[in-house]
Amino acid sequence: MKKIQFYLKSIKVFLLTGLLLVSCTEILEEQPRSIFEPGFFQTQEGILGGITSMYAHLRYIYGQAYYYNTTLTGTDEATYAQSADQNFLVMDLSGQGDIDPNNSRADALWGAAFSNINTANGVIEFAADAEVSDALVAEARFFRAFDYFLLVQTFGGVPLDLGSGELAFNIEPSRTSVRNTVPEVYTRGIFPDMLQAIEDLPATPRLTGTATKTLARLYLAKAYLTYAWWLENPNNIPTYPETPREDPDGNTAQWYYQEAYNIAMEAINDPGPFSLQETFYDVNLAQNDRNSELLLYADHTEDSEFYNGASLVWGNGAAPENFAGWMMTWNYTVLRSSSSASEWAGNIESVRREAIQATGRPWTRMAPPIGVITNTFADKTNDSRYDGTFTTVYRANTDRTPVISGPMYNANLIEVQPGDAILTFLDDEPDQAIDYPSPSSLGGNIGAGILPGRSDFVISPSGISRIVHPGLWKLGPYRTDSGTGLGEPNAGSTRPFNIAKLSELYFIAAEAAVQGATGPMSARELINVIRARAGVWRWDNNGNTEKIEDNSAEMVAATPAEIDINYILAERSREYYGEGYRWYDLIRTQKWEELAGTYQIGGMSYSDRTPQTITRTIQPFHYLRPIPQSQIDAMTGDRTTYQNPGY
Numbered sequence: 094m095k096k097i098q099f100y101l102k103s104i105k106v107f108l109l110t111g112l113l114l115v116s117c118t119e120i121l122e123e124q125p126r127s128i129f130e131p132g133f134f135q136t137q138e139g140i141l142g143g144i145t146s147m148y149a150h151l152r153y154i155y156g157q158a159y160y161y162n163t164t165l166t167g168t169d170e171a172t173y174a175q176s177a178d179q180n181f182l183v184m185d186l187s188g189q190g191d192i193d194p195n196n197s198r199a200d201a202l203w204g205a206a207f208s209n210i211n212t213a214n215g216v217i218e219f220a221a222d223a224e225v226s227d228a229l230v231a232e233a234r235f236f237r238a239f240d241y242f243l244l245v246q247t248f249g250g251v252p253l254d255l256g257s258g259e260l261a262f263n264i265e266p267s268r269t270s271v272r273n274t275v276p277e278v279y280t281r282g283i284f285p286d287m288l289q290a291i292e293d294l295p296a297t298p299r300l301t302g303t304a305t306k307t308l309a310r311l312y313l314a315k316a317y318l319t320y321a322w323w324l325e326n327p328n329n330i331p332t333y334p335e336t337p338r339e340d341p342d343g344n345t346a347q348w349y350y351q352e353a354y355n356i357a358m359e360a361i362n363d364p365g366p367f368s369l370q371e372t373f374y375d376v377n378l379a380q381n382d383r384n385s386e387l388l389l390y391a392d393h394t395e396d397s398e399f400y401n402g403a404s405l406v407w408g409n410g411a412a413p414e415n416f417a418g419w420m421m422t423w424n425y426t427v428l429r430s431s432s433s434a435s436e437w438a439g440n441i442e443s444v445r446r447e448a449i450q451a452t453g454r455p456w457t458r459m460a461p462p463i464g465v466i467t468n469t470f471a472d473k474t475n476d477s478r479y480d481g482t483f484t485t486v487y488r489a490n491t492d493r494t495p496v497i498s499g500p501m502y503n504a505n506l507i508e509v510q511p512g513d514a515i516l517t518f519l520d521d522e523p524d525q526a527i528d529y530p531s532p533s534s535l536g537g538n539i540g541a542g543i544l545p546g547r548s549d550f551v552i553s554p555s556g557i558s559r560i561v562h563p564g565l566w567k568l569g570p571y572r573t574d575s576g577t578g579l580g581e582p583n584a585g586s587t588r589p590f591n592i593a594k595l596s597e598l599y600f601i602a603a604e605a606a607v608q609g610a611t612g613p614m615s616a617r618e619l620i621n622v623i624r625a626r627a628g629v630w631r632w633d634n635n636g637n638t639e640k641i642e643d644n645s646a647e648m649v650a651a652t653p654a655e656i657d658i659n660y661i662l663a664e665r666s667r668e669y670y671g672e673g674y675r676w677y678d679l680i681r682t683q684k685w686e687e688l689a690g691t692y693q694i695g696g697m698s699y700s701d702r703t704p705q706t707i708t709r710t711i712q713p714f715h716y717l718r719p720i721p722q723s724q725i726d727a728m729t730g731d732r733t734t735y736q737n738p739g740y
Contacts, residue, residue, distance in 0.1 A: 134219035151391035153205035156415030156590035159198035164673040174460035175560035200721035206240035213237035215262040231293035238286035274336040287313035296365035310360035321349035354610035357602035379571030390589035414585030418568035419456040429538040448580030450569035462692035475644035484564035507548035514549035540699030558695025714739030
């Protein structure tokens with residue numbers, strides 16, 4: 094199959110057309126508005142251009158680090174780190190400021206999604222005139238439902254009418270808007286489009302990375318599951334616009350749980366060309382990007398700045414760059430080793446910034462709480478997912494051009510070579526007491542510890558802080574054009590940002606089963622498919638060595654006989670940690686405060702390794718993000734009732 098090409102530069106303006114009061118003055122000045130007339134969609138070229146833009150719009154959401162922050166910071170997966178600015182501080186809900194309509198970076202979703210929805214409206218409305226296939230139109234239906242699903246989870250009820258009628262293409266910017274209710278968005282927007290997409294999409298993508306039946310089934314099943322939770326509302330979380338928790342078609346929450354299970358099982362039993370990777374390591378290995386498990390991703394390339402949509406040598410930290418991976422990367426480049434074997438000189442920058450998956454560009458904006466290491470990933474022996482998620486060993490790269498020559502000595506003044514460990518985050522608390530020397534420069538310049546006989550500095554789980562913590566390996570960069578040098582670590586990642594995986598179908602079906610759905614596989618059986626795979630090793634990532642080991646039996650045996658929603662959520666975190674799933678998982682199940690209300694982490698300085706217990710104030714109204722202030726400001730008429738309560 095051909096690899097899909099995103100003609101980003103040429104369609105960027107088209108992607109951001111003025112429709113639902115998005116701030117778009119500069120965009121409209123850049124491009125004649127005649128291209129947005131219905132006539133544009135009455136040609137095959139126009140239809141294809143519109144559909145191509147739908148894939149490109151994913152880059153403005155996925156890999157966009159500020160939106161990424163809203164999906165993780167404040168959950169049990171992430172808190173703010175030492176260099177966090179207000180965008181990250183407020184999302185933690187721990188006394189560092191309040192989320193409001195100006196600082197909530199869910200605005201990145203609002204603008205990109207509605208622009209794309211209008212493009213989809215145009216394709217769907219005028220496709221018959223262009224004489225294109227139903228399968229091609231189904232891609233637009235998928236993306237319209239996809240965007241509405243993101244919006245309704247994030248903001249509550251949102252408008253189906255962008256100014257020209259419900260689900261109709263709009264030419265002129267509209268300064269008035271009425272929000273539909275949550276049930277209306279699901280039953281009149283998301284569900285019909287996804288059902289039609291399943292009917293018309295091919296089993297095999299028309300190009301590598303385009304929408305398929307399996308992808309649409311995953312999102313329909315997930316939408317059914319999410320709506321079922323919304324109907325059930327176990328913790329009485331308010332919705333907006335206010336509406337009874339009743340389905341217009343009279344279906345119950347249990348009906349939707351069962352449908353979520355059924356649709357997920359259809360996709361599991363008939364996945365088309367997709368399949369689970371044999372090991373968890375292979376799912377996120379950069380050399381294996383766009384593998385058979387991936388159903389959707391926001392694509393990038395190192396071959397062309399034009400098609401990458403961003404510079405290949407420098408990143409400014411703005412969409413459409415893929416720069417989410419920088420956020421949980423701490424400043425490992427301050428690590429130092431010594432040129433002297435007799436006394437600590439601390440004068441060799443032994444781990445330099447490099448465009449490899451283990452390192453990349455450090456921004457230190459987000460950090461994992463200690464509980465992620467000690468609780469979520471408690472089993473680091475059988476379960477390969479901790480090793481396949483984090484960078485826990487930082488290795489000397491002094492042999493990369495420009496070469497740093499001469500002998501190099503590290504902890505205990507033991508000589509080390511390029512490729513040797515300079516710093517290790519220990520899996521568990523060691524039996525021996527760690528010596529944390531003072532001043533911090535004696536600990537590799539970062540206040541790390543020393544254990545007898547070891548040449549690497551060490552930090553135990555209890556020593557994880559907002560300034561020093563394991564990095565997020567799975568989102569790290571990868572380049573094939575670095576040669577013998579350090580490459581281009583300051584550029585945005587040229588890897589795709591993964592959005593949807595075949596593996597999630599097992600989680601959706603299992604969650605529905607926990608909520609009462611019945612079928613051929615139990616929740617435990619479904620989860621054990623994923624857990625068995627997690628027990629298979631072929632490579633010790635942080636040990637940097639081959640590891641052929643199958644702990645599937647141990648993983649399956651350790652699964653509780655009866656699993657509950659908390660166990661499902663813990664497994665989801667082990668599988669998808671740091672990928673932007675978590676806030677949606679916690680608000681869907683209404684477990685946010687229970688699972689993320691408190692956390693532990695060390696402080697802001699290298700010497701501050703004492704875990705602090707932090708309490709978050711998570712209010713019911715926080716289950717919805719605020720409508721962006723730019724949207725409110727652009728409206729005429731009564732704007733007070735448009736904003737979500739509490740903001």
